[in-house]
Amino acid sequence: MAKQEQQFWLMKSEPDEASIDTLQAAGTLPWTGVRNYQARNFMRDTMRPGDGVLFYHSSCPEPGIAGLAEVCSGPYPDPTQFDPDSPYFDPKSPRDTPRWTLVDVRFIRKTPLISLADLRAHPGLEEMIVLRRGNRLSITPVTPAEWRIITRELMPRA
DNA sequence: GCCAACGTTGGC
DNA sequence: GCCAACGTTGGC
Numbered sequence: 001m002a003k004q005e006q007q008f009w010l011m012k013s014e015p016d017e018a019s020i021d022t023l024q025a026a027g028t029l030p031w032t033g034v035r036n037y038q039a040r041n042f043m044r045d046t047m048r049p050g051d052g053v054l055f056y057h058s059s060c061p062e063p064g065i066a067g068l069a070e071v072c073s074g075p076y077p078d079p080t081q082f083d084p085d086s087p088y089f090d091p092k093s094p095r096d097t098p099r100w101t102l103v104d105v106r107f108i109r110k111t112p113l114i115s116l117a118d119l120r121a122h123p124g125l126e127e128m129i130v131l132r133r134g135n136r137l138s139i140t141p142v143t144p145a146e147w148r149i150i151t152r153e154l155m156p157r158a
Numbered sequence: 159g160c161c162a163a164c165g166t167t168g169g170c
Numbered sequence: 171g172c173c174a175a176c177g178t179t180g181g182c
Contacts, residue, residue, distance in 0.1 A: 012180090036165075059180050116181080134163035136179045 007051045008142040009042070010065070010130050011105065012058040020055050020067035020110050028072055028106045032080045033088045035100065039139040044075045044101040052147060053105055056130065057113075058138075064115040065150065073104035111155045124149045 011031065013019070023029055034040055053069040077098035080088035093099035119125050129140040142150075 014180095038165095063181070134179095136164065138179090 004048060004050075007046070007048065008054070008144065008147040009047065009051060009071070010054040010056050010128075010140050010142050011069075012056045012130075012138040014059045015057045015066075016060065019057060020107075023055065023067070023069060023105065023107045024110065026107070028104050030078070030104050031102045032078050034078070034102060034138060035088065035090070036138060038137055040101055042139045042141070043103045046141075047071050047075070047103050049073060052142075052151075054142060054147075054150065055105075062113055062115065064113045064118065065111065065154075066113055067110040068108040068151070068155075069105045070108055071103050072106035075101045075103055078102040114150065114154050118154060119150075122149065122154060 015022075017033075018029060031043065034043065049071055051071040053071060054065045055067040055069050057063055057066045078088070078100040080086040081090040081093045081098060081100045082095065083089055084091075088100075090099060116131065119128060120131055125131070125146055128142070128146055129135055129137065
């Protein structure tokens with residue numbers, strides 16, 4: 001069987017809810033709460049264990065990449081869609097054909113914050129989806145070239 | 159708090 | 171299937 005190529009992603013999280021420190025403390029976290037079909041489809045159809053993840057802090061005083069993680073499970077139903085006490089409860093999601101799917105993410109390491117300004121200023125990152133005007137997608141693919149630039153040139157040590 | 163961008167909903 | 175209204179995201 002041919003070895004699958006590693007893929008790369010940027011995943012946004014609001015640090016008030018789950019920061020890189022939350023992930024570090026937990027070790028792994030289920031990526032709950034995604035309620036956007038495009039982002040769900042990435043988790044359900046495309047992500048694989050071992051894929052690299054740029055952990056991004058959004059909607060906070062210092063938005064930017066705060067650490068590295070990796071996908072560590074296959075897709076499975078997001079349990080919060082069935083929990084009436086959860087803010088992510090979706091009463092329209094059928095039990096037998098759950099609407100929302102997630103993957104687990106494992107902590108690798110924290111990094112000094114790479115701000116949006118840092119990303120915008122760095123050659124080779126101009127096309128990153130997260131930098132596009134009006135972008136709201138919480139999970140976006142990162143190209144191997146972008147991953148290499150970010151992890152090798154913007155993250156000191158290793 | 160503002161507001162641009164964009165996804166979703168629902169009437170028709 | 172169109173599209174206006176509405177809600178949410180997320181940087182600033």
